[in-house]
Amino acid sequence: MKSELLKVLRQADDYVSGQQLCSRFGVSRTAVWKAIRQLQEAGYEIDAVNNRGYRFLSAPDLLTPEEIRSRLHTGFMGQNCICLESVDSTNNYVKKLAEDGAEEGTLVLAEEQTGGKGRRGRVWETPKGKNIAMSLLLRPKIHPAHASQLTLLMAMAVGEAIRSCTGLEAGIKWPNDVVVNGRKICGILTEMNTEVDYINYVVIGTGINVNQQEFPEELREIAGSLRQNLGKETGRAAIVAAGMDELERLYDIFRKTEDLSALKDDYNRCCVNRGHGIRVMERGEAYTGTTEGINDHGELVVRKDSGEEVLVYAGEVSVRGLYGYT
Numbered sequence: 001m002k003s004e005l006l007k008v009l010r011q012a013d014d015y016v017s018g019q020q021l022c023s024r025f026g027v028s029r030t031a032v033w034k035a036i037r038q039l040q041e042a043g044y045e046i047d048a049v050n051n052r053g054y055r056f057l058s059a060p061d062l063l064t065p066e067e068i069r070s071r072l073h074t075g076f077m078g079q080n081c082i083c084l085e086s087v088d089s090t091n092n093y094v095k096k097l098a099e100d101g102a103e104e105g106t107l108v109l110a111e112e113q114t115g116g117k118g119r120r121g122r123v124w125e126t127p128k129g130k131n132i133a134m135s136l137l138l139r140p141k142i143h144p145a146h147a148s149q150l151t152l153l154m155a156m157a158v159g160e161a162i163r164s165c166t167g168l169e170a171g172i173k174w175p176n177d178v179v180v181n182g183r184k185i186c187g188i189l190t191e192m193n194t195e196v197d198y199i200n201y202v203v204i205g206t207g208i209n210v211n212q213q214e215f216p217e218e219l220r221e222i223a224g225s226l227r228q229n230l231g232k233e234t235g236r237a238a239i240v241a242a243g244m245d246e247l248e249r250l251y252d253i254f255r256k257t258e259d260l261s262a263l264k265d266d267y268n269r270c271c272v273n274r275g276h277g278i279r280v281m282e283r284g285e286a287y288t289g290t291t292e293g294i295n296d297h298g299e300l301v302v303r304k305d306s307g308e309e310v311l312v313y314a315g316e317v318s319v320r321g322l323y324g325y326t
């Protein structure tokens with residue numbers, strides 16, 4: 001009831017009477033009052049006035065199932081939501097849940113990761129209480145060869161969530177880093193368990209630097225946070241929920257064709273590599289060229305300086321701007 005209660009109060013412009021809440025949830029006035037007290041104790045500011053009812057004032061920056069669910073507009077993504085204080089890696093946690101039969105759309109978040117994983121065996125730091133570390137379980141009925149495109153969908157969804165929640169101009173560095181002002185704000189690691197022609201499950205792990213202010217020396221030129229760009233802290237739950245809303249919308253479109261044909265124009269509009277010189281490093285070989293973006297399968301279409309057109313697959317490839325990270 002608490003997430004529904006929050007949703008009703010948050011969406012109302014004015015006070016909502018105790019009676020309205022009682023009838024809506026089919027509970028007593030005491031039960032409503034108790035739930036309100038618990039929310040206030042958890043840090044929510046809710047004004048309670050005799051004869052008028054309750055009015056939502058503000059929410060703490062909490063990652064709780066109630067806070068996230070009360071902001072979601074999805075059918076299934078994130079509806080089963082688990083929030084942990086500390087875990088080695090949310091991806092590992094969701095993989096175990098998946099093995100035990102957890103439902104599609106299950107979302108796990110952690111305030112801290114002690115063994116966060118990045119792409120290509122790198123470490124991903126998640127300092128306590130500052131950022132978003134989340135992993136989503138999907139069970140798409142698509143061919144395993146198409147699953148890596150889901151990572152691009154998540155990058156699009158996070159980009160949109162950042163734009164709508166903060167107004168910042170978030171773009172995508174191919175294939176799936178979300179960037180703001182040339183710095184990486186979000187990284188995505190997708191892991192899956194498949195048969196030859198069947199996907200058991202996909203785990204999309206997403207790390208978003210929200211309120212972190214300092215980065216280790218070696219990352220300072222590459223990584224950034226929303227806090228650094230906004231000059232103030234920003235709420236994490238709103239970004240999580242907006243990301244889930246958008247991802248579910250994109251996922252519905254993707255599943256119809258099992259490719260990015262209906263989404264690539266939107267992706268390419270956000271792609272910061274488009275129209276710029278890039279350096280591609282692939283199995284020890286490096287070359288430079290330009291790109292106009294991805295094709296229907298999420299491959300980067302690169303025109304080499306020699307004039308030859310090549311398709312670049314994500315994976316063991318590194319794409320950089322000619323003069324820096326993007």
Ligand code: BTN
Nearest residue numbers: 089116117118119187188205207
């Ligand atoms: C990258 O290297 O860019 C990918 C980083 C992915 C980090 C996220 S944080 C949540 C999830 N759990 C992990 O261990 N990794 C991903």
